[in-house]
Amino acid sequence: MTTFLLIAALGVLAAVALSLARVFTGHGDAKRLMAAQLLGTGGVTALLLFGTATDAGGAVDVALVLALLAAFAAIAFVKKGTAHELPPAAEPD
Amino acid sequence: MALVLDAGMALCLLALALFALTARASYSAVAGFVAYGLLVALAWVRLAAADVALTEAAIGSGLTGALLLGAAARLRASESTTVAWPSAARRAAAALLSTLVALGLAAVVLWLPQPAPTLAHEAAAGLPSTGLGNPVTGVLMAFRGVDTFLEKVVLVLAMVGVWSLAADERWGGRPGLRHEADPNGVLAFFARLVIPLGLVIGLYVFWVGADHPGGAFAGGTVVASMWLLAMMTRLADTPPIERRALRLALVVGPALFLLVGLAGLAFGGGFLAYPEAYAKPIILAIEVAMTLTVAVTMALLLAGPPLRSADGQ
Amino acid sequence: MRGLLDLWTYAAVCAGLFFFIAGTVGILRLPDTLTRLHALTKADNLGVGLVVLGLLPQTADALAALKLVAIWAMVLLSSATVSQLIGRAARAEEPPR
């Protein structure tokens, strides 16, 4: 069971890594927004899998916080990434 | 198999770090950094440090990411497309220095003393006297309480530093810019659903910190991120910094810590010496105050210096 | 009983892994942000759900199981919202063809 769960975690991480590579090599901000989302799902899943496999204490709690904060980061991206709310504050001259 | 997992994660982390440093646009770089932070939290679980993983997940990726992101967005207008890099000679010198430092550290890692020195036995021996079950909380709150107290002071000083950057006429006003958000939009809906949930998670993380991974830092940071979410979706505005209750919340953690420390000096064996019978309730009281202080300070550090007057203009 | 539950774990986690791989193939092969978003959120959410279902028999107590389900709910809720917002940002960036 342990080896199987570790292999599954590895598989999920590999899938996430490939997607991340694609997300970061492309152009456009909308693609970058996907990064936090990707790790919010894939990272949490991998964590649950290898946390269960190695019986790491507190892994489930970390996954819970990670899911919450990944959502927070993604929303921060959307809020800051849209240019129309930018202030006229930074006027060099 | 576990080693393959570790090696894969290490490679991903290195790639993300390199991307975050080399990406042309700062916005992309910060996106890479957030992904990096989320992945570092996984690495901490692999190192059997769930307490640190919780803190990293909350601070490293979430709050630091949002902070850098806000800065990148505001600087984007003034950011030129090309930058003048230092000359090749300087870059080579910097690369040489960095390589030497990295190699030196790698050598240290490879030749760490065997058997590894550890203070775990001492921590385990002292833990019963604190009434706690989580050794990391024990170290933070009791054995090395002075460090934690001084760190709270650092937070307050950073807050003073950030606020002192306000323009004179804005002093006492509301930090940050006003966020625009549709009160009936999908974002506001999401925030209404998630904020209560997130607050419960934050308090849970704080509460289990006595006996399991968690604690005031991670819990307080989660609470802070939920407050920030409310600010971003305009469910709540940032409070004017002249408000007295706000300033009290900023200092209540270190103040209580200091009081208990001085009381220890008067009644016990020294600064921050807890009487053994009451150790647990005292630590809990300090932790409650600290969670509040951490939550308020983290959120306001991220919100930045006041940019609007108290009536919101 | 234990063997049966383990079998359930194997099956559900394998199915979850399949959806993660499918999502990645979608991200790599689909042409634009909106369609990739489709692959990302739908497939990955199914993946998380199946993995959580698979891990449920391996949990120590009811609280841990409840937390697993809470994580799933959290991921569902956030990705539903975030994908909306990403979609909007993508449409502003690259107008529909």
Add this chain to the structure above:
Amino acid sequence: MTTTTIYGLLGALLVGVGLYGLIVHPRPLRKILSFNVLGSGVFLLFGVVARRGAAAGFGGDPIPQAFVITGMVVAFAATALAVALLLRLAEVGGATELDEPPPAEDRAA
């Protein structure tokens, strides 16, 4: 090769990478980012030391772990202060990019 060696070497590399970015990158915001990468490398090294010191039924030596938690909070406070300084500098019309090529070099190139 063990888990601690892998993350230890990763920590050393991250310190190197972060240090290079901190010295070389002309944009202050990216210097702040590099500083955070450098910091997380140092934290990982602490984590490795903690993990190797696993004893008394704990997964790691709790003392370095507690130091790391303290360090993360302080690093965040420093980052927030640095970002606030940078934004204020931009607001009052200062430079947000440190371009200081040596005088011998041709700016137009």
